[in-house]
Amino acid sequence: MPKQRSLVSSKKDTYKEEFVANKLVEAQINPSSSPKVRHERIVVLYTYNNAFASDNEPLGATKGHEVDITLNRDRTYPTVLRRPAYQASLRAGDALEKHIQELIQLGLLRKEGHNEEVEVTITVIIAWGNDTSRIIGDFRALNTYTVSDRYPIPRTQESLTQLYKAKYITSMDALKGFHQNVLRLKLTNYLELSLTVVFMSILEFHLVFKMHHLIIKE
Structure with missing residues (x-):
């Protein structure tokens, strides 16, 4: 049993190192934080890593709010509306x-x-x-x-x-x-x-x- 626990612990450490190297590469953790605090934050992020999206994963959708678009009926909507292309470098x-x-x-x-x-x-x-x-x-x-939309922004x-x-x-x-x-x-x-x-x-x-x-x- 001790060897099995050691093997599991080793795999977790490997996954955590890969998580830090790959997913936290752009994370900005306060450089003045103590090693203990930095470690605690990394553990929290690693434990709940499924709550964060990456460029290669589905983005999901917001909950509790739906976007509505209301057309202005006072103006005639054009049948053709084209915008000229901007010159790109x-x-x-x-x-x-x-x-x-x-x-x-x-x-x-x-x-x-x-x-x-x-x-x-x-x-x-x-x-x-x-x-x-x-x-x-x-x-x-x-x-x-x-x-x-008209709503007060705090x-x-x-x-x-x-x-x-x-x-x-x-x-x-x-x-x-x-x-x-x-x-x-x-x-x-x-x-x-x-x-x-x-x-x-x-x-x-x-x-x-x-x-x-x-x-x-x-």
């Missing part, structure tokens, strides 16, 4: 292809057809920050035909006041949070119109992808 083009392939791998995009059959095109651009890139869709034209000071008794305050960033939204069932027909993304390569060859990131709740 070599760096932006390479980053864009990488993002597109990642979204396809995660099942968030699929090839739909070619550009001539699409009524609405959304120009895709690449934004840079801290030497990392992110993909952005230009929805400004379509947003003029939707009714904006002030930062009010939120901090409510947390004055808290011992630990932790913030977490959702992995591709926009792709985890749940839409109301009645928006099914609207999706085909408003969420078509045009992928622009360096040669301006257009491929059309249909967004599958917004999950329809039955």
Whole structure:
């Protein structure tokens, strides 16, 4: 029995080392933390590692809230709405292809057809920050035909006041949070119109992808 327990313990240590090396490679644990505190945090993250998504795993969906889109009926919606392509640099083009392939791998995009059959095109651009890139869709034209949500956003000071008794305050960033939204069932027909993304390569060859990131709740 002692040998068996030793073997199990050895496997757990190996898995934990792989977890730290692979999944926590970008984690920012306070460097001033003592070795004991750092170890305790790693143990917690390792114990509940299934609660965190990675680039190679399903993203899941948010719970307790559904996204609703209301069209502005006072304006006539155009039958054809096309946006001109932005000129992309070599760096932006390479980053864009990488993002597109990642979204396809995660099942968030699929090839739909070619550009001539699409009524609405959304120009895709690449934004840079801290030497990392992110993909952005230009929805400004379509947003003029939707009714904006109006709800009070709590002030930062009010939120901090409510947390004055808290011992630990932790913030977490959702992995591709926009792709985890749940839409109301009645928006099914609207999706085909408003969420078509045009992928622009360096040669301006257009491929059309249909967004599958917004999950329809039955």
